[in-house]
Amino acid sequence: MSDYFAQVQASAARYPDRRSAVLEALRLAQERHDGWLPDEALREVAETLEVTPAYAKAIASFYDMLHLEPVGRHLVEVCTNLACALVGAQRVVEAFESGLGVHAGETTEDGGITFRTVECLGGCGYATVVAVDHRYREFVNADDVPRIVTEVRGAQS
Numbered sequence: 001m002s003d004y005f006a007q008v009q010a011s012a013a014r015y016p017d018r019r020s021a022v023l024e025a026l027r028l029a030q031e032r033h034d035g036w037l038p039d040e041a042l043r044e045v046a047e048t049l050e051v052t053p054a055y056a057k058a059i060a061s062f063y064d065m066l067h068l069e070p071v072g073r074h075l076v077e078v079c080t081n082l083a084c085a086l087v088g089a090q091r092v093v094e095a096f097e098s099g100l101g102v103h104a105g106e107t108t109e110d111g112g113i114t115f116r117t118v119e120c121l122g123g124c125g126y127a128t129v130v131a132v133d134h135r136y137r138e139f140v141n142a143d144d145v146p147r148i149v150t151e152v153r154g155a156q157s
């Protein structure tokens, strides 16, 4: 906990209000806890920044990049917000569900890949945007999905 504590304290020192460091503290905590934020992680954030665990959880629940449930070793995210929806994001989602054998919001049985839909990824001019382990794929359509699934499954081995 000491490295984590020192990093968060350094981050908090940059702000007039320590609560402003919560997002960075959550990101660091998530790295320490296999890519998600169990209650223990939220308590660490809360204790380090002297906020309540409920406050830390409220912030965490707002941001798509913070996870309150376990995620797979790889993360596939499809933006389904307006610009992407207008050019067929739903068909992309269905192609991933079919290719991965899970519904959006689920993780493959082997724990390898979590698939989910997300709000705008900020690449509206490149719709549909798919993020694979936080790296963007642009102008994705349903026909591209089998190749992406093969690639992500290959990255598991």
Ligand code: FES
Binding pocket: 079, 080, 081, 082, 083, 084, 085, 119, 120, 121, 122, 123, 124, 125, 127, 128, 129
């Ligand atoms: S709506 Fe999909 S990236 Fe903005």
